[in-house]
Amino acid sequence: MTAELVRGQNHPLSQSRLEIRVASGTPIVASATLSDENGRARGVEWVAHPGAPTLPGLEVSKQAAADHRLAVDLDAMPEAVHRVSVLLALPTGGGGGPARFGTVAAPFVAVTGLDGTEVASYRITGLDAECAVVALELYRRQGAWKVRAVGQGYAGGLAELFADQGLAEAHRLAGTINEAVAQGLARSVPAPPPRTADGDRTRQSAAPAHGPDQGGPAAPQGAPGPVPRQPTSRYGPQATQPGCPTDPSAVTQPSSPTAGDPVNYSHPGRQAAAPPPPPPTVPPAPPGQPAPPVAGDATGWSMDERLYNQVWGMFEDLARTAAAYRSAVDFADSRMEKEIDQALSDPRSRIGGQGDAAREAARAKHAQLVDQARAALDRDLAQLTAESEVVEPALPPAYARWDNPVWHGYRVPMEIPMALRLGDLSLPESELLRIPMLVRLPLERGLWIDSGRPASLDDSVADALELGRIAMDTAVALAARLLAVYPAGDFTVHVVDPAGSAAQALAPLADSGVLAAPPALGAAGVADVLTRLTQRVDLVQMAVRGGAADSLPPGLDPGEQLLIVNDFPHGFDDRAVTQLRYLADEGPAVGVHLMMVADREEAAGYGPLLDPLWRSLLRLTPLPDDHLADPWVGHAWTYEPALVPAGSQVLQQVLTQVAAARAKYR
Amino acid sequence: MTVNMTKGQAISLQKNDGGSLTAVRMGLGWQAAPRRGLFGSRTREIDLDASAVLFADKQPVDVVFFRHLVSDDGSVRHTGDNLVGGVGQGGDDEAILVDLARIPVHIDQIVFTVNSFTGQTFQEVQNAFCRLVDETNGQELARYTLAGGGAYTAQIMAKVHRSGPGWTMTALGTPANGRTFQDLMPSILPHL
Numbered sequence: 001m002t003a004e005l006v007r008g009q010n011h012p013l014s015q016s017r018l019e020i021r022v023a024s025g026t027p028i029v030a031s032a033t034l035s036d037e038n039g040r041a042r043g044v045e046w047v048a049h050p051g052a053p054t055l056p057g058l059e060v061s062k063q064a065a066a067d068h069r070l071a072v073d074l075d076a077m078p079e080a081v082h083r084v085s086v087l088l089a090l091p092t093g094g095g096g097g098p099a100r101f102g103t104v105a106a107p108f109v110a111v112t113g114l115d116g117t118e119v120a121s122y123r124i125t126g127l128d129a130e131c132a133v134v135a136l137e138l139y140r141r142q143g144a145w146k147v148r149a150v151g152q153g154y155a156g157g158l159a160e161l162f163a164d165q166g167l168a169e170a171h172r173l174a175g176t177i178n179e180a181v182a183q184g185l186a187r188s189v190p191a192p193p194p195r196t197a198d199g200d201r202t203r204q205s206a207a208p209a210h211g212p213d214q215g216g217p218a219a220p221q222g223a224p225g226p227v228p229r230q231p232t233s234r235y236g237p238q239a240t241q242p243g244c245p246t247d248p249s250a251v252t253q254p255s256s257p258t259a260g261d262p263v264n265y266s267h268p269g270r271q272a273a274a275p276p277p278p279p280p281t282v283p284p285a286p287p288g289q290p291a292p293p294v295a296g297d298a299t300g301w302s303m304d305e306r307l308y309n310q311v312w313g314m315f316e317d318l319a320r321t322a323a324a325y326r327s328a329v330d331f332a333d334s335r336m337e338k339e340i341d342q343a344l345s346d347p348r349s350r351i352g353g354q355g356d357a358a359r360e361a362a363r364a365k366h367a368q369l370v371d372q373a374r375a376a377l378d379r380d381l382a383q384l385t386a387e388s389e390v391v392e393p394a395l396p397p398a399y400a401r402w403d404n405p406v407w408h409g410y411r412v413p414m415e416i417p418m419a420l421r422l423g424d425l426s427l428p429e430s431e432l433l434r435i436p437m438l439v440r441l442p443l444e445r446g447l448w449i450d451s452g453r454p455a456s457l458d459d460s461v462a463d464a465l466e467l468g469r470i471a472m473d474t475a476v477a478l479a480a481r482l483l484a485v486y487p488a489g490d491f492t493v494h495v496v497d498p499a500g501s502a503a504q505a506l507a508p509l510a511d512s513g514v515l516a517a518p519p520a521l522g523a524a525g526v527a528d529v530l531t532r533l534t535q536r537v538d539l540v541q542m543a544v545r546g547g548a549a550d551s552l553p554p555g556l557d558p559g560e561q562l563l564i565v566n567d568f569p570h571g572f573d574d575r576a577v578t579q580l581r582y583l584a585d586e587g588p589a590v591g592v593h594l595m596m597v598a599d600r601e602e603a604a605g606y607g608p609l610l611d612p613l614w615r616s617l618l619r620l621t622p623l624p625d626d627h628l629a630d631p632w633v634g635h636a637w638t639y640e641p642a643l644v645p646a647g648s649q650v651l652q653q654v655l656t657q658v659a660a661a662r663a664k665y666r
Numbered sequence: 667m668t669v670n671m672t673k674g675q676a677i678s679l680q681k682n683d684g685g686s687l688t689a690v691r692m693g694l695g696w697q698a699a700p701r702r703g704l705f706g707s708r709t710r711e712i713d714l715d716a717s718a719v720l721f722a723d724k725q726p727v728d729v730v731f732f733r734h735l736v737s738d739d740g741s742v743r744h745t746g747d748n749l750v751g752g753v754g755q756g757g758d759d760e761a762i763l764v765d766l767a768r769i770p771v772h773i774d775q776i777v778f779t780v781n782s783f784t785g786q787t788f789q790e791v792q793n794a795f796c797r798l799v800d801e802t803n804g805q806e807l808a809r810y811t812l813a814g815g816g817a818y819t820a821q822i823m824a825k826v827h828r829s830g831p832g833w834t835m836t837a838l839g840t841p842a843n844g845r846t847f848q849d850l851m852p853s854i855l856p857h858l
Contacts, residue, residue, distance in 0.1 A: 004805050320740030324770035327738065331722045331772045372771040633738045 002110075002118040005149035011120040013138065013145045016075040018119070019112050020086055020136065022068035025105035026098055029089045029181055030060050030068040031158075033165055037082040040166035044173050046081075047162070051180035058084065064091040064181050074138065074145050083139040085150070085165070088124075089132035089158045091181045101127035101153065109135045111147050122149040129155045293387035295394030304418050307399060308438060310391060314384055315425070315435045316632055321380040322427050323633040328373035336366035381430050388433060395421075398485040399436055402477070402644045402651070410654050412488050412661040416441055420485060422478060422620065423641040425628065437628075437639065439618075441485070442560055446584050446594030448617035449475050449641075452601050464599070468567070470622040471597050472505035474641045475564055477651070478620075479595065481642065482562060483514055484654050488661035490559040494533070495519040496526050498571025502597075506566075512655035514662060516557075523571050530579040533563055533592055537583065540590040560591040568598035569606060577606060584616045671810045671824075673839040679766070679798075679807070679832060687833070688767045689801035692716065692778050692824070693758030696751045696794035698786075712791055713749045713783040716760040717847040718742055722772040724858045730762060731847055741768040742776065751791075763801060764826065766833055775827040777838075777854050779847050782819040788841075789817060796823045798835055810837045820844045822854055 003011045022030050031049040035041045048055045050062045057076030061068050088107055098104045110121035124135055130153025137148050154160040162170035298313055300306035343358035398417035400406050420441050424434035451471035479493050497519040509515050520529045543549050584594050603610055624640040644651045679687045694716040717731035728737045732747035748759040797809040818841040826835045842853040
């Protein structure tokens with residue numbers, strides 16, 4: 001069983017003959033210092049280093065290498081030795097290697113038995129400007145040896161380290177070591193030049209593609225670093241054969257990439273995809289506090305994707321923290337009820353104050369648990385609110401509310417965004433915290449904007465006409481959003497308004513000239529638009545299925561189509577209804593989307609025939625209503641549509657730009 | 667430093683420096699034992715499933731298993747079903763991550779169980795272990811080996827329960843029979 005030590009931790013050693021394996025991504029120097037019971041090294045003769053690799057009971061490598069094995073025999077140590085410190089240092093001068101541990105992979109050291117079984121291991125993390133470090137120490141404690149993970153780094157290098165151990169000749173010794181290492185370097189092949197862009201395919205050395213923790217029996221083969229070519233591990237610590245690739249792995253892996261780098265799996269003739277822009281850096285947090293939230297602090301290949309993932313992460317976090325709170329409160333309620341019932345059913349408690357006391361105790365327990373749950377919820381809400389406060393201003397137009405200033409700097413985009421904000425979602429526990437409701441583009445389902453009377457609303461909004469108008473405003477705001485976030489000409493909006501009742505609401509779309517045609521009126525207009533769109537779906541479907549996408553008629557608009565249907569079912573005959581269902585089912589796959597503005601109760605005259613239609617559409621409400629469920633725990637979320645603030649000109653400005661771009665596109 | 671636990675042993679999940687753990691991982695690993703006899707080289711695949719049942723005051727509130735991978739509150743997560751176990755030794759084949767700081771306040775015990783979904787008894791399993799790892803630094807806190815498999819198909823491995831401000835883990839190691847955690851409920855209840 002391996003003990004993975006953390007800094008400062010110790011572990012008993014049951015064997016006296018040990019090996020200390022060191023693995024790091026780059027060549028490093030390994031040395032060891034002996035010290036007496038006072039922790040002092042008695043002189044340079046108590047230091048094993050590349051210039052003097054052997055001491056009684058101790059042997060280190062002569063060269064810098066990425067993998068070391070130090071042989072230790074604790075029984076052979078002089079009696080005066082009470083401590084063996086294992087030191088690692090980056091080679092100075094020559095080769096242009098890294099100058100500090102902060103730029104290389106964290107070194108890994110393991111104490112193993114002679115048979116390779118690991119006794120204890122330690123990864124030296126947290127190093128930065130240091131270029132020498134005391135990795136481990138083996139020390140005598142009451143006659144037995146133990147190992148301790150030290151990890152003490154020195155920015156001043158070996159000289160500072162030795163001085164700290166009480167060596168008078170610290171500087172001279174450090175110089176001796178560096179010289180010995182430099183001599184080792186001189187004997188080995190020169191470092192290869194930096195790799196060319198398409199991957200240098202010539203053999204330079206065996207690839208050290210091992211992780212640093214593979215220091216077990218299957219010791220890494222081959223000399224990794226760019227500098228010393230030393231098959232350290234296979235032949236024991238001192239089997240140095242510099243310069244020639246005698247290591248079998250070097251021969252059998254002719255196409256290994258150059259040293260120092262992991263295996264490159266990329267095709268040499270293919271350009272790599274552009275790397276994603278770096279994620280925003282998190283400013284350091286004051287100690288004792290969680291890091292402040294940062295917009296875009298999620299995974300993704302673009303800022304767009306990162307923000308999308310972050311918003312969904314916030315959505316899930318809020319859903320789950322609310323679930324925790326609700327389940328705790330439910331539990332508290334049911335427990336209190338049970339306890340009160342018990343108190344009431346016990347006849348003894350009816351006499352005197354016992355019953356009251358029990359009831360009081362139950363209530364107190366309930367209150368305490370609810371308070372605790374509320375505290376946990378408040379803690380999480382505060383964190384999410386802070387995150388929301390930095391995320392909202394950073395959102396691009398497609399994800400932003402209409403009142404976000406980003407809409408005032410709107411430009412017609414060149415690319416389709418990943419998603420579109422349809423509105424806000426909130427829970428009753430946290431009405432102020434609004435999560436953007438983002439849906440992926442292109443739309444996978446049509447939208448149904450319910451102009452019916454919401455269950456939660458009785459008399460504040462007077463009549464159906466008013467409701468219909470708000471629903472149509474919502475539809476226009478959403479359609480304008482879709483138009484605005486698609487590149488010019490990639491999105492076309494058709495409107496069917498049989499009775500002409502939505503002319504006022506449609507004015508922003510119609511007046512700015514972003515519609516494909518004026519809203520279709522009357523039964524004839526409905527039939528005409530539906531027939532054209534149905535034909536389009538048929539054509540594109542046939543072309544896609546037949547693999548003949550290039551043989552579509554030249555006049556066909558290649559962009560996505562949105563059909564806004566107001567006032568359904570007025571002006572629709574059976575044939576039109578059938579076409580509508582066909583569009584709802586088959587349309588999204590070929591880029592034809594439906595946006596129905598309708599009252600389901602009113603449409604019930606068609607009978608259950610239409611139920612599949614409603615089910616295939618995403619229901620949105622023009623007024624806040626809790627009808628949307630999240631995918632994790634199924635809370636009812638209050639949806640509030642993304643509407644343009646009253647009196648704002650932003651919609652007109654955006655649509656004017658869209659119309660101008662569309663005109664240019666044609 | 668790993669503690670090899672024995673049945674009934676309890677350890678406190680406090681860190682050495684006094685701070686309490688924030689996230690732990692319950693890892694489960696196993697191998698199908700080679701069968702003897704004519705077709706001895708043929709090992710049947712064994713599907714062990716790790717589950718975690720969350721209790722509030724001895725009532726099961728939520729459960730995390732291969733069909734419900736995340737507890738509703740998100741504090742307990744199953745990394746996914748492994749149907750065959752490990753081909754080699756060592757690594758966790760199934761793991762359940764527990765974010766101790768985020769567990770809802772009313773949950774006071776979490777019981778970890780292992781079931782043989784394919785119905786083999788633990789006699790046909792070898793190298794099975796259950797271990798508790800500090801997820802923040804990968805350090806193994808406790809390991810419990812399913813020693814001496816017997817003729818049963820499930821085992822109640824351990825429970826993690828609140829004690830004062832922190833949490834304590836108790837190794838239970840009680841054999842039981844059942845295909846999923848539901849079958850184990852009667853055996854779990856005495857341990858709460």
